[in-house]
Amino acid sequence: MSSSDNGRGAPEKTTLFAAVLGAAALFRPLYAFKENRVALGDPVTLFAAGVPWGAAFIAALLVAAALLAFGAQRPPIRWAKIVTGLALVIALVATLGVAGRLAVHGEEFGRVTPSSGFWLVLLAGFIIVQGSLRGADAPEALKILVGLVPFVVVVGLLLTGRLDSLAPVQEYYNRESRFASELGAHVRLAGAAVSGATVLGVPLGVFAYRRRKAERPVFALINGIQTIPSLALFGLMIAPLAFLSREFPVLRSLGIRGIGNAPALIALTLYALLPIVRNAYTSLAVIRGSVVDAGKGMGMSRGQMLRYIEIPIAVPIILSGIRVSTVQAVGNTAVAALIGAGGLGAFVFQGLGQGAPDLVVMGVIPIVLLSVFVDRGLAIVIRVLTPKGLKEAPL
Amino acid sequence: MIEFRDVVKRYGEQLAVDHVSFSIPEGEVCVLIGPSGCGKTTSLKLVNRMLEPSGGEILLNERSVASISPDELRRGIGYVIQSVGLFPHMNVAENVGIVPRLLKWERARRERRTDELLDLIGLEPQLYREKYPAQLSGGEAQRIGVARALAADPPVLLMDEPFGAVDPLNREVLQLEFAALQRKLQKTVVFVTHDLDEAIRLGDTIVIMKDGSIVQHGVPEDILANPADEFVRRFVGTDRALKRLACFEVSEYMQTANTVTRHEAEQRGREPNGDGRIHPVLWVTDDDNALVGMLEPDPDHASRLAYRPYVALHPEEVGVQPPSSLREALSRILGQGLRAAPVVDERGTVLGEVRLSDIEELNQKGIVR
Ligand SMILES: Nc1ncnc2c1ncn2[C@@H]1O[C@H](COP(=O)(O)OP(=O)(O)OP(=O)(O)O)[C@@H](O)[C@H]1O
Numbered sequence: 001m002s003s004s005d006n007g008r009g010a011p012e013k014t015t016l017f018a019a020v021l022g023a024a025a026l027f028r029p030l031y032a033f034k035e036n037r038v039a040l041g042d043p044v045t046l047f048a049a050g051v052p053w054g055a056a057f058i059a060a061l062l063v064a065a066a067l068l069a070f071g072a073q074r075p076p077i078r079w080a081k082i083v084t085g086l087a088l089v090i091a092l093v094a095t096l097g098v099a100g101r102l103a104v105h106g107e108e109f110g111r112v113t114p115s116s117g118f119w120l121v122l123l124a125g126f127i128i129v130q131g132s133l134r135g136a137d138a139p140e141a142l143k144i145l146v147g148l149v150p151f152v153v154v155v156g157l158l159l160t161g162r163l164d165s166l167a168p169v170q171e172y173y174n175r176e177s178r179f180a181s182e183l184g185a186h187v188r189l190a191g192a193a194v195s196g197a198t199v200l201g202v203p204l205g206v207f208a209y210r211r212r213k214a215e216r217p218v219f220a221l222i223n224g225i226q227t228i229p230s231l232a233l234f235g236l237m238i239a240p241l242a243f244l245s246r247e248f249p250v251l252r253s254l255g256i257r258g259i260g261n262a263p264a265l266i267a268l269t270l271y272a273l274l275p276i277v278r279n280a281y282t283s284l285a286v287i288r289g290s291v292v293d294a295g296k297g298m299g300m301s302r303g304q305m306l307r308y309i310e311i312p313i314a315v316p317i318i319l320s321g322i323r324v325s326t327v328q329a330v331g332n333t334a335v336a337a338l339i340g341a342g343g344l345g346a347f348v349f350q351g352l353g354q355g356a357p358d359l360v361v362m363g364v365i366p367i368v369l370l371s372v373f374v375d376r377g378l379a380i381v382i383r384v385l386t387p388k389g390l391k392e393a394p395l
Numbered sequence: 396m397i398e399f400r401d402v403v404k405r406y407g408e409q410l411a412v413d414h415v416s417f418s419i420p421e422g423e424v425c426v427l428i429g430p431s432g433c434g435k436t437t438s439l440k441l442v443n444r445m446l447e448p449s450g451g452e453i454l455l456n457e458r459s460v461a462s463i464s465p466d467e468l469r470r471g472i473g474y475v476i477q478s479v480g481l482f483p484h485m486n487v488a489e490n491v492g493i494v495p496r497l498l499k500w501e502r503a504r505r506e507r508r509t510d511e512l513l514d515l516i517g518l519e520p521q522l523y524r525e526k527y528p529a530q531l532s533g534g535e536a537q538r539i540g541v542a543r544a545l546a547a548d549p550p551v552l553l554m555d556e557p558f559g560a561v562d563p564l565n566r567e568v569l570q571l572e573f574a575a576l577q578r579k580l581q582k583t584v585v586f587v588t589h590d591l592d593e594a595i596r597l598g599d600t601i602v603i604m605k606d607g608s609i610v611q612h613g614v615p616e617d618i619l620a621n622p623a624d625e626f627v628r629r630f631v632g633t634d635r636a637l638k639r640l641a642c643f644e645v646s647e648y649m650q651t652a653n654t655v656t657r658h659e660a661e662q663r664g665r666e667p668n669g670d671g672r673i674h675p676v677l678w679v680t681d682d683d684n685a686l687v688g689m690l691e692p693d694p695d696h697a698s699r700l701a702y703r704p705y706v707a708l709h710p711e712e713v714g715v716q717p718p719s720s721l722r723e724a725l726s727r728i729l730g731q732g733l734r735a736a737p738v739v740d741e742r743g744t745v746l747g748e749v750r751l752s753d754i755e756e757l758n759q760k761g762i763v764r
């Protein structure tokens with residue numbers, strides 16, 4: 001990254017920007033205190049939240065980040081920035097939890113909702129961590145794990161009840177059992193879509209590569225699907241499926257209707273197709289003709305070519321496609337709630353409908369966490385499966 | 396033995412290989428040479444069935460290759476492809492050891508063989524074993540490609556410009572290594588190159604191709620002495636007389652040398668020769684018989700029977716060893732302004748001499764104008 005070639009004099013811009021952003025955000029409201037879930041609420045800043053040590057610590061971290069931005073780009077300083085950023089994120093969430101508890105203490109219907117100041121400082125923390133991690137000289141897997149630390153801590157705080165005073169968490173408690181089933185539905189739907197897309201997409205990519213004539217139409221089709229807005233695609237599914245369901249009782253008895261799981265699954269699978277087909281195609285295209293010739297020339301059988309050459313080179317690339325697809329599918333599945341497929345998106349749309357932002361946040365946060373964990377988890381798997389010779393080197 | 400029988404390979408309209416017939420006896424190196432696009436690679440690929448001929452057939456030890464299953468055929472043929480084609484996801488040791496692995500050798504044997512081959516191609520095993528193809532220079536990668544083809548010790552080798560990307564100095568070292576190895580292993584080799592010197596150095600026979608057909612096939616010295624047509628004449632170049640000398644070994648043209656000890660030489664200098672005869676050159680040796688200098692006749696001396704004073708020489712500078720070529724001998728002779736070059740062994744012991752007059756005579760006999 002560009003900042004790594006900075007000498008001593010020039011500050012490292014990413015971190016400095018994040019520190020300034022965070023400092024400015026401290027003067028925005030940290031949370032809003034509300035009587036009920038649809039009330040607008042009274043904004044409260046970090047300094048007025050009654051947690052002086054938390055406020056001081058957060059401010060100190062931002063100052064430290066700004067100072068570190070002026071330091072030389074050496075590993076110790078880089079790691080100091082990463083630790084500062086991690087501490088900032090964790091301190092911020094913890095402070096909000098404590099401040100919220102103080103605020104609602106004794107008030108029966110009181111609740112606190114994180115507001116702009118919180119989100120901006122959070123963003124600053126992530127920018128500092130990710131910006132410094134990217135150029136760090138450490139094994140990729142370690143970087144991924146370090147990047148996951150704040151998420152793990154937040155999940156931990158949630159599970160141990162430290163954030164119970166926050167409105168989105170209260171929304172969760174009001175719907176605990178439904179949350180579990182919607183989360184399950186979300187994971188199942190996204191998982192089924194990606195599995196389906198893998199089963200269809202990998203052979204399709206291989207086919208597109210082997211038959212040069214098929215390449216253009218295949219990619220034209222799946223690129224075309226990708227350009228349809230997701231809402232429209234879900235809508236498009238309704239009419240034909242409703243028609244089929246009406247005409248064929250068998251289908252109806254299988255639960256296939258114009259709305260619900262069937263159209264959602266079809267649309268999500270179609271969306272998930274592009275990265276998988278593209279990467280399956282690329283995974284073969286990167287294997288040079290000379291490499292194939294060399295393998296054939298030494299008497300490798302078809303099976304041996306597959307085992308010694310094609311699979312080791314292609315599998316990590318195919319998995320990268322699946323990874324991109326999965327992250328997309330987790331997001332797209334949220335939209336599927338609109339046509340009655342359920343999933344975490346149901347909370348989001350319900351929240352939007354009721355004008356209850358806390359409910360929206362309560363739906364969005366697990367979607368974000370799910371995406372992050374799936375993405376990072378698959379990144380580690382891919383890292384492990386990629387042969388050493390292909391890691392840094394071009395193919 | 397490999398035999399091409401009226402082989403044709405067509406790419407659509409184009410005849411890439413046009414009715415080609417020749418054979419390579421067992422244990423010999425046949426070099427295919429010719430301009431780019433003349434069908435060298437295509438001919439090579441027909442041997443291990445990477446391509447199938449449009450007509451004619453190729454025999455390997457009297458069996459048509461078409462009757463052998465491609466995988467089985469290829470296991471017995473080492474193949475060095477023009478674009479190297481190392482496996483990018485395997486390190487050097489894994490690349491070199493892949494054929495033994497396909498043949499299910501034990502790990503220890505494979506590793507021993509890999510190190511042996513890396514030594515052979517002049518790459519320190521310790522340093523290179525773990526490297527990946529992307530970390531190699533073009534020349535290093537090519538050498539690994541050669542090692543990979545040699546790994547399972549196949550009786551037949553197909554080599555498509557195996558040293559094309561190696562610098563001239565290392566290339567010569569590799570050529571000499573290869574020649575020495577070949578003398579020992581006696582493989583049947585089809586070797587493609589663009590480099591005429593390489594062809595002369597390595598080929599038992601040379602096939603010159605143009606537009607898919609053979610224009611001349613023969614031993615190197617004949618091709619240089621009697622180019623079949625204008626094309627070959629131009630191809631081999633105006634220095635073909637010199638190039639041809641590279642075909643002859645010093646050992647075959649070595650004559651007995653006359654030597655004297657240094658002690659004797661110091662006495663003889665400027666004195667008329669007692670026995671009334673004079674040698675064109677007298678090599679001077681020390682007590683261990685190693686070359687230290689020479690005496691030449693002094694034309695200005697009144698008697699015409701005296702030598703000039705003793706001249707000191709270094710064997711490494713003027714001497715040639717028996718396996719060297721006459722071309723090298725000539726270059727020593729001209730470089731030192733002598734009438735002959737001493738033939739020495741590694742320790743500098745004089746074994747004989749190669750005379751300029753013999754080289755001239757050989758040249759006059761051979762070269763047809
Ligand atoms: N797959 C192919 N399809 C069509 N034409 C081909 C194909 N492969 C080779 N040719 C043509 O056949 C001719 C001979 O090619 P070949 O690769 O044998 O040349 P070459 O003598 O090895 O050349 P170079 O010295 O450049 O390697 C060339 O004119 C080439 O364009």
Ligand SMILES: [Mg+2]
Nearest residue numbers: 435436437477
């Ligand atoms: Mg070629």
